[in-house]
Amino acid sequence: MAGEDEIEGGNRGEEQIHYNSTNLPSDWPFNNSNDLTNTSSNPMNNTSCSSASMIDSFSHTAPTIWDHHPTNSQNLGAFCDMNLQNNASPSSSSLGFRKGNLLVNPRNLESWGPANLAIKRGGGMFLPPAASALLPHTLSQFPADSGFIERAARLSSFSAGNFEDIINPFGNVPETSLSPYSSRSQVQPQEGFVGNGFKSPSGEGSKDMPLPVDCGTNDGSQPKRGGSGFSGNNLPGESEFSGGGQDETSNEGLGSKKRRRSDQDSEYNQVKRSPQTPNEATKNNNEVQQKGDNNPNSVTNKSSGKHGKQVSQTSDVQKEEYIHVRARRGQATNSHSLAERVRREKISERMKFLQDLVPGCSKVTGKAVMLDEIINYVQSLQRQVEFLSMKLATVNPRMDFNIEGLLAKDILESRLGSSGSLGFSADMAMPYLPNQSQMAIMQGGISGVGSSSDAVRRTLNSHLMAIGGGFKDPSSQVPSSWDDELHNIVQMGLNPSTPISSQNLGSTPPGHLKAEP
Amino acid sequence: MSPSQQPTSLNNPAYLKNQFAHRFIRALNNLHHTKTPPHHNYKMYNRSTRVKIAANTAMASVVGSRRAWSRAVLWKIRKLRSRKRVNCHHQEKVSLKRRNPKPKTEDFNNPFGDSSQESKLRELVPGGETLDAVCLMGETANYIKCLVAQVEVMKTLVDLYNPT
Numbered sequence: 001m002a003g004e005d006e007i008e009g010g011n012r013g014e015e016q017i018h019y020n021s022t023n024l025p026s027d028w029p030f031n032n033s034n035d036l037t038n039t040s041s042n043p044m045n046n047t048s049c050s051s052a053s054m055i056d057s058f059s060h061t062a063p064t065i066w067d068h069h070p071t072n073s074q075n076l077g078a079f080c081d082m083n084l085q086n087n088a089s090p091s092s093s094s095l096g097f098r099k100g101n102l103l104v105n106p107r108n109l110e111s112w113g114p115a116n117l118a119i120k121r122g123g124g125m126f127l128p129p130a131a132s133a134l135l136p137h138t139l140s141q142f143p144a145d146s147g148f149i150e151r152a153a154r155l156s157s158f159s160a161g162n163f164e165d166i167i168n169p170f171g172n173v174p175e176t177s178l179s180p181y182s183s184r185s186q187v188q189p190q191e192g193f194v195g196n197g198f199k200s201p202s203g204e205g206s207k208d209m210p211l212p213v214d215c216g217t218n219d220g221s222q223p224k225r226g227g228s229g230f231s232g233n234n235l236p237g238e239s240e241f242s243g244g245g246q247d248e249t250s251n252e253g254l255g256s257k258k259r260r261r262s263d264q265d266s267e268y269n270q271v272k273r274s275p276q277t278p279n280e281a282t283k284n285n286n287e288v289q290q291k292g293d294n295n296p297n298s299v300t301n302k303s304s305g306k307h308g309k310q311v312s313q314t315s316d317v318q319k320e321e322y323i324h325v326r327a328r329r330g331q332a333t334n335s336h337s338l339a340e341r342v343r344r345e346k347i348s349e350r351m352k353f354l355q356d357l358v359p360g361c362s363k364v365t366g367k368a369v370m371l372d373e374i375i376n377y378v379q380s381l382q383r384q385v386e387f388l389s390m391k392l393a394t395v396n397p398r399m400d401f402n403i404e405g406l407l408a409k410d411i412l413e414s415r416l417g418s419s420g421s422l423g424f425s426a427d428m429a430m431p432y433l434p435n436q437s438q439m440a441i442m443q444g445g446i447s448g449v450g451s452s453s454d455a456v457r458r459t460l461n462s463h464l465m466a467i468g469g470g471f472k473d474p475s476s477q478v479p480s481s482w483d484d485e486l487h488n489i490v491q492m493g494l495n496p497s498t499p500i501s502s503q504n505l506g507s508t509p510p511g512h513l514k515a516e517p
Numbered sequence: 518m519s520p521s522q523q524p525t526s527l528n529n530p531a532y533l534k535n536q537f538a539h540r541f542i543r544a545l546n547n548l549h550h551t552k553t554p555p556h557h558n559y560k561m562y563n564r565s566t567r568v569k570i571a572a573n574t575a576m577a578s579v580v581g582s583r584r585a586w587s588r589a590v591l592w593k594i595r596k597l598r599s600r601k602r603v604n605c606h607h608q609e610k611v612s613l614k615r616r617n618p619k620p621k622t623e624d625f626n627n628p629f630g631d632s633s634q635e636s637k638l639r640e641l642v643p644g645g646e647t648l649d650a651v652c653l654m655g656e657t658a659n660y661i662k663c664l665v666a667q668v669e670v671m672k673t674l675v676d677l678y679n680p681t
Contacts (some may be wrong), residue, residue, distance in 0.1 A: 085623035350654035381664040388671035
């Protein structure tokens, strides 16, 4: 099985190339849509052929279809060209075990029969001799290989269901087959067989070479779905689809769903994808409406109707989930508005962050007011800087600035600010008022202790300042190493006194005032 | 002592303040010892603006070039210095003139509805003229943080040296 898969995978590529290179030019003039449909469906068939699990699930439906459309033999004639297209290229390109595919393809034709018939009639009965020659061949092999037959039948439904995925360039993950989108696309096939078939020509059937590979992955993960999709849920699917085909929004929804499902997909794909959906959908819609009445498949398929319902339900649930991820109902889903929404979300998130920074802004609601607050706050801060620099400019020029004094002061102040009862820095506590008033309340009791150590600190402070000034006066620039050293000393010395200053110079281990120089 | 290598520590306000204090005090000392302009009035004005510039520069250099606003400030300072060097005998006029005073046209899909506020904020935050709204918010937040630290340190300094 695995080996086969590998071979399949390997062959698929060349086969595809063959398709596009050989079949398209020859068959294009006569029936584009079918041709493309086949090209896209064939790889699917191949891959699903390789998966045996499909066989049993589909065994019951296949005969019914087959029986139900004995008339298909005529159709087969018409379809033989399709078949031919399908079969010819694989047989030309690949191994003997492609025969399985050959068998599959007629089966597909059978199941497609009703749907395709109309097309064929429109397109003209086309019976190339090669097709007729091929037909008996495949038919003769039919009875011999029942498993393949069943597989083929299943594949037919499958391929239709998966057309979406085929078209869909990002059907790369198995989860995609589980996604609402693919399940929905399986709803389509029953009536919309031809419609789906049409889709691929309108879409990327011709230009997307890598698609089949993706389809293969989808196929592998989809076996159960395929069976149910084939049998069941035509009516809901039809109604839904015909409704959806007409209006732009639902089409958009389709596209957006795809977008959502494959987040990892590139924007390019999305963009490429979205314009196509309307066309496809409308086409499908037309086809569905055409076929809806005269499609015998719907009757046949009711045999396993419950299955289909289940699937549709699950698909609905999944759809809802996906809708909730990005765009809510009524929101625009084109890429521009999505990007705009993301941007707005980012802005509001940062505004929230800013709200925490700006005091008194947390109560404010509304962006305009908040912006006003922020602007005011920034302005006030800048004015404060100006004012403080003015004050600093008036400092006695003989006095030198030193980091030690500042640090000592900083530590001291934070401590004092927190224990605001010390008269020494009544005004010093002011700048830290918002932060430290609470601290002051908390640590009013410690103020007594603080006052005793405060004298020491003050003397130390002045001492250090003197030292710093003395050293700095001759050479205006004190070596930074010295600065650092002193700063360390000061910190060592002063930190103990500030177990309280939790905010300003954060980690201050308590308890060694005696280590002072 | 290389703040640009430790971006995470910049979130720590204590570290920010420490770094800023070091730089600012060094700049103040430089300022102290280099110039003694003759006229008192003029001198005061000059000095205060220079102190302000020194403070802004110190803060911006602490933050480094990671932030748009600090980059803008540093760039302005460099510009100022080069201009000062050109006409060195002129008393430097400290008008932090905007290089590109026109804010980038963000009128389309303006999230705030009121672009006047946003443009005001752009003028307040250095380097905000060229930012889009999202970046502007982030820069504003960081700028406010740094300004708060700067103000606190400067207040401490003022209290230290101007005990009234």
